[in-house]
Amino acid sequence: MSSVWRVADVVATRMETPTARTIRLRIPGLHGHLAGQHVDIRLTAPDGYQAVRSYSIASGGGRGAIEPHDLPDDELELTVEELADGEVSPYLVRDLADGDQLEVRGPVGGWFVWRDGDTTPVQLIAGGSGVVPLMSMARAHAAAASPAPFRMLYSLRSPASGYYSDELSALAADTASPLQLDYVYTRQAPEGAPAPARLTAEGLMRRTIPASDSPTFFICGSTPFVEAVSGWLVDAGHEAARIRTERYGGIGGTP
Amino acid sequence: MTDQDFLDGNAAAGMLSEVFAADVTTAVGCCGNCGDESVVARGRVYLDEHGLVVRCSVCGDVLAVASERAGRLCLDLRGLAWLEFAVE
Numbered sequence: 001m002s003s004v005w006r007v008a009d010v011v012a013t014r015m016e017t018p019t020a021r022t023i024r025l026r027i028p029g030l031h032g033h034l035a036g037q038h039v040d041i042r043l044t045a046p047d048g049y050q051a052v053r054s055y056s057i058a059s060g061g062g063r064g065a066i067e068p069h070d071l072p073d074d075e076l077e078l079t080v081e082e083l084a085d086g087e088v089s090p091y092l093v094r095d096l097a098d099g100d101q102l103e104v105r106g107p108v109g110g111w112f113v114w115r116d117g118d119t120t121p122v123q124l125i126a127g128g129s130g131v132v133p134l135m136s137m138a139r140a141h142a143a144a145a146s147p148a149p150f151r152m153l154y155s156l157r158s159p160a161s162g163y164y165s166d167e168l169s170a171l172a173a174d175t176a177s178p179l180q181l182d183y184v185y186t187r188q189a190p191e192g193a194p195a196p197a198r199l200t201a202e203g204l205m206r207r208t209i210p211a212s213d214s215p216t217f218f219i220c221g222s223t224p225f226v227e228a229v230s231g232w233l234v235d236a237g238h239e240a241a242r243i244r245t246e247r248y249g250g251i252g253g254t255p
Numbered sequence: 256m257t258d259q260d261f262l263d264g265n266a267a268a269g270m271l272s273e274v275f276a277a278d279v280t281t282a283v284g285c286c287g288n289c290g291d292e293s294v295v296a297r298g299r300v301y302l303d304e305h306g307l308v309v310r311c312s313v314c315g316d317v318l319a320v321a322s323e324r325a326g327r328l329c330l331d332l333r334g335l336a337w338l339e340f341a342v343e
Binding site: 004038039040052054105106108109110111112223244245246247248 | 269278280281294
């Protein structure tokens, strides 16, 4: 067995929506992580069959969703969306219990990350469960009281499918280091909000930092979502070099 | 598999961390076919149960193949002219 796999303990869990669960892990030897990184999780069946999946880290800057909010250096939180036909996510969302153990590789990835010394304006764009690594960045931004302008556009099906709703509202109201927050509802909108509709190029431009401010973009969502959004941004004059993307999906299917 | 079934090079970070001390996804690679130079994270990653294929985001040629079987990881880097890492 390779030495990069470690055994993590499940410390606590919390449902974010009826199909998404935040899992706090303690990983012996872990010394923090960068905002936006992911970990791989490996499950082994009794017959030896193994399945590996990547999950984005949701905690950032030592702060997570589950009480207590302050995380020690050897803990982190993931949020996992259950895929109906998934091999790994139904177990993580439905069956995993406090005190269970999981094999973990990482945190890994040094590209789709935000570092708290960076004061460049940042535009986060989330499609559905793609909000997870972007929440890690928003938390790290708040924890560092960063002066970098931060804006998040969160495209989701309905209010009930939103992750971290209360905390996002609190981050938006933070006076020291505010997060400018815009929601786009694609299937069902809350009362008083505009009718639900898919994100368009024009709607994207109205809710994102303009090219004149030279923002860095972090976009996470399904492959078609990421393709459409990054294409519109380039068309609008944003530099491709400032656009960083993370598509989710792969062998587990697309949420 | 369709044209939309790919991920970013970021998705290769875990498997490649098995064999590289540094983060490969932030290394700059040169496509042996078209000469494009970009970070591995900008490549297109196709996953299956055996491993992954990284393709050039410009010309689509295969840059790297990593497959894992019976406790062995096999890495084919023929599509890369070179890989450049940041070092301390």
